[in-house]
Amino acid sequence: MEERTHEETNWTTFCHLSALAGYFIPFGNLIGPLIIWLLKKDLYPTVDRHGKEALNFQISISIYALAATALIVILIGIPLLIGLAIFNFTMIIIAAVKSKNGEAFRYPLSLRLLK
Numbered sequence: 001m002e003e004r005t006h007e008e009t010n011w012t013t014f015c016h017l018s019a020l021a022g023y024f025i026p027f028g029n030l031i032g033p034l035i036i037w038l039l040k041k042d043l044y045p046t047v048d049r050h051g052k053e054a055l056n057f058q059i060s061i062s063i064y065a066l067a068a069t070a071l072i073v074i075l076i077g078i079p080l081l082i083g084l085a086i087f088n089f090t091m092i093i094i095a096a097v098k099s100k101n102g103e104a105f106r107y108p109l110s111l112r113l114l115k
Helices: 006-023 028-040 045-074 077-100
Strands: none
Touching: 006 028, 006 045, 006 077, 028 045, 045 077
16 A cells, blocks of 8 residues: 555546546546546656556557547447446556555556557
């Protein structure tokens, strides 16, 4: 478990949950975590780690969604997009809960673009 303040715990949780904006706003899944990470990364070290993790996962999901969109032509893209949306939602909730409990979380299938 990571040592951190209540406020820091809230910001790490918000960092993960802000990706849910992508279900309502185009590119919200990237913009939400990016804004929180940029605003709080220098103030809280765990927000820096969780922000990078959330952004890496959301960038990866966006890349996978683009590939699935291209596969719509051969009809496999639609089920892939639906599965990807469910997987993304589930992983965001799991990451937020783990973060709220003070645990570090690494998203599966995430490309490590930000280090």
